[in-house]
Amino acid sequence: MARAYGGALLFSFPLLMTMEMWSLGVSVEPVRLLIFLIVSAPILLGLSYFAGFEPTFQLKDEVLDALAAFGVGCVLSAILLWLFGVLEQHPTPRHAVGKIALCAIPAALGALLASKQMGERDEAAMRRAEGCGPWGDIFLMAVGATALAFNVAPTEEMILIAYQMDAGQALILMSVSIGLLHAFVYSLGFPGEARRREAGGFLRTFVSFTAPGYGVALLCSLYLLWTFGRTDGVALHEIAAMTIVLGFPASLGAATARLVI
Known part of the structure; x- marks a missing residue:
């Protein structure tokens, strides 16, 4: 548990000290927070x-570990929001619960990934991750995309960057995101690369891993933007631009998920 708290702290403290997260904890709709x-x-x-606290063999154990995280x-x-004086700004229970709940998810991810962050990794977890199959790879990419995109999704800079870009720059950013994602999953020596090479080479890897990975990154980005209310009353082309911008860190998260998980 001590390691879990350490992992949660390392993973979540940038968000816990971000003003946009504090305001979103107050302004986000309760229904969207519940769905989140x-x-x-x-x-x-x-x-x-x-990548849980310890090797588990039953669904009950997995559920208990997730609840513990x-x-x-x-x-x-x-504790940290109280220490920073954030909870005192809106002392009503509803607002306090909203702030805590919104920050608790990235902290929970860090708690579950504590073993990897702290430099330890059990062999059972490594075998599970390596033999997870295509749907397992998609899941891991979705987790990586969400984890990294969550760090910047609440900020106003995502909206500002999308506003500053023109259509050509948006297309170039998409190309860069896809290119980096493909390089990370195919040619930079990361875990699982040998299996992907054996599965059919460069083109097969692009179709089987890169394209779905970028699609997952965009979907995760769009969902986060919707959750935080960034898509409300916004034109479709502006939503597309914001999704592409947030899709850049999300694609990097999807590409490097196996470094963390």
Whole structure:
């Protein structure tokens, strides 16, 4: 548990000290926050299977680990937000719960990934991650995309960058995101690369891993923008631009997911 709290702190403190997260904890609609927590549940459950506190062999153990990680995230978020004086700005229970719940999910991800962050990795987790199959790869890319994109999705800079870019720059950014994603999954020597090379070479890897990975990154980006209310009352082309901008860090997260998980 001490390692879990350490991992949660390392993973979440940039968000806990970000003003936009504090305001979103107040302004985000309760329904969207509830949906966000519900969507996060299978992510935490899957992470518990691939990189939890300890090797588990039953669904009950995975659920308990996921709940423990969420509890760690809630406790750590509540303590630090109180210490920073954030909870006192809006002392009503609803606003306090919103701030804590929003910050608890990235902290919970860090708690589950604590073993990897702290330099330890059990062989069972490595075998599970290596033999997860194509759907497991998609899941891991989605987790990586969400984890990295979450660090910048609440900020106003995503909207500003999207506003400053023209259509040509947006297309170039998409190309750069796809190119980096493909380079990371195919040619930079990261975990799982040998299996992907054996699966059919450069083109097969692009079709089987890169294209789905970038699609997942865009979907995760769009969902985060919707959750934080960035898409409300915004034209479709502006939503597309913001999604492409956030898709850049999301694609890097998808590409490097196996470095963390």
